[in-house]
Amino acid sequence: MKRNAKETEKKILQAAINIFSKKGFSAATTSEIAKEAKVAEGTIFKYYPKKKELLHAAMVEMIELFGESIAIDSLKKVIQENEDQSIEIILKAIVLDRITLFQDHLQLIKVIFYEMQFHKDIKELFLSKVSKNGIPIFAQIFEKGKKQGQFKDINSLIAMRSFMGMIIFMLLQREFLYKENAFENIEEEVDVLIDIFLNGIKRG
Amino acid sequence: MKRNAKETEKKILQAAINIFSKKGFSAATTSEIAKEAKVAEGTIFKYYPKKKELLHAAMVEMIELFGESIAIDSLKKVIQENEDQSIEIILKAIVLDRITLFQDHLQLIKVIFYEMQFHKDIKELFLSKVSKNGIPIFAQIFEKGKKQGQFKDINSLIAMRSFMGMIIFMLLQREFLYKENAFENIEEEVDVLIDIFLNGIKRG
DNA sequence: GAGTTAAGTGAGTGAGTACTCACTTGATAT
DNA sequence: ATATCAAGTGAGTACTCACTCACTTAACTC
Structure with missing residues (x-):
């Protein structure tokens, strides 16, 4: 092996992820990705013969990162x-851990959710890994709470989804609307959300 | 005026919305939109000199539909x-009304959220109309509940966002995962979500 | 230092794009 | 019937794109 090929491949992949998240798959051009990666356009095609393979590789990269290792492992650890x-x-603890993940990998997350709409294979890849690994671990907490008599007899999946919805919607709003100070005072808001989720907004 | 021009323009706009929602703005081609609208490619450019103007028109169409009339009016009416x-x-009542809206205009909603990421003008247009008109009406309910002593002294905006997050996340999951029977048994799930929101999942 | 070969290059290519324009069509007014 | 002109056409144009390939570069062996 000459001139670290693995390095070059990584550079290309990272550049692709950057451009894809800025412009989306279709609007991104291979020449722009080449510039960003500081390689010749031809070099890209040595590693990824089709543009779509680049996209797919970016998705796999993310799913490796999320689906198996970081996402699931850190969730298990926190629990x-x-x-x-x-x-x-x-x-x-779980929410703050997940927020860190969200912050760190926002770019990747965006490409995935963006492209999932249009590419069935990517959607399946994502769902089979993240959902089917992550959700059961999460649901387990609710099941445990129910068994211990702490929680009402509410469908765990619905409960978990509600909670995730609250959190994700908050993050998206922050990222989307305010942006500059998107992650300021987030702990306070998380406290409120958890309180709503556990105790509701009605006066006891 | 000969050969109903308004009709043609509508046909083109609707075709554009269809193709944009299927493929996104960049991947959609004017020739494909022309085929879908059953007009010659040149006709498109009589009405929309630039492709991006077509996108913009689609957004405006949606915002007219949502931001001012249907969305806000029906919300006020239900309240x-x-x-x-x-x-x-x-x-x-509000949630079921909003779900109907979501179902009826899912295609449009998808294009908007998809393209908002990349086109600042569209993002601003959407936020200024929908958010700034819709949110205060919604928040008002919570303020009223608080004043009547029904609700705890929780920030109305956060409360509303949590609730919206729960609902929207549920809808997206249904649309995304099951698709075919996305809106089956939705009333039951809505009941659970409202119960969680009002009373929490903790045993009293 | 000549030879080998993986790694990298970038001008070139053909397909396909957004957009143009000289033209045709057809409903209406006279 | 004829003239008028908005409405509609589609081949043509300039350009950009993903992808190719004959070639160069440089790390290694002997």
């Missing part, structure tokens, strides 16, 4: 570390 | 009609 804490603390 | 009902019934 374990806080096992004996109150549900409020467990949820908060 | 008025159910003024004296319990908060559970008011919320359910």
Whole structure:
């Protein structure tokens, strides 16, 4: 092997992810990706013979990162570390951990959700890994809470979805609307969301 | 005026919306839009000199539809009609009304959220109309509930966002995962979501 | 330092794009 | 019937794109 090929491939992949997230798959051009990666346009095609293979590789990269290792592992870790804490603390730890993930990989997440709409294979890839691995771990917390009599007898999947919806919608709004100070005072808002989720907004 | 020009323009706009929602703005071609609208490619450019103007027109169409008339009006109407009902019934009426809107205009909604990412003008247009008109009306319900002592002293905006997040996330999941029977048994799930929102998932 | 070969190059190509324009069509007014 | 002109056409144009390939560069062997 001459002139670190693995490095070059990585550079191209990262550049592709950058451009894809800025412009989307169709509007991104291979010449622009080449410039961003600081390689000749031809070099891209040595590694990814079709543009769509670049997109696919970016998705796989993300799913490796999320679906198996970082996402699931860190979720498991957070749950374990806080096992004996109150549900409020467990949820908060999980949410803050997930927010960090969201912040760190926002670009990747955006491309995936953007392209999933149009490419069935990517959608399946994502769903089979992230949803089918992540959701059961998450749902487990609710099941445990139910068994311990802490929670009402509510469908765990619906409960989890509600909670995820609250959190994700908040993050999207922050990222989308304010942007500059998107992650300021986020802990306070998380506290409020957890309180709503656990105790509702009605006066007892 | 010969050969109904308004009709032709509508046909082109609707075809554009269809193709844009299927493929996104960049991947959509004017020749394909022409075929879908059953006009010659040149005709498109008589009405919309640039492709991006077609996109913009589609956005404006949607915002007219949503931002001012249907969305806000039907929201106001639902709130008025159910003024004296319990908060559970008011919320359910609003949600079911919003779900109908979501179903009816899903295609449009998709294009908008898709393209907002890349076109600042469209984002501004959308936010200035929908958010700034819709949100205050919605927030008003929570303020009223707070004043009447029904609700805890929780930030109305955060409360509303949580609720919206729960609902929207549910809709997206249904649309995304099951698709075929996306809106089956939705009333039951809405009831659960409202219960979680009002009373929380913790055992009293 | 000549030879080997993987790694990298970039001008070139053909397909396909957004957009143009000289033209045709057909409803209406006279 | 004829003239008028908005409405509609589609081949043509300039350009951009993804992708190719004959070639160069440089790290390694002997």
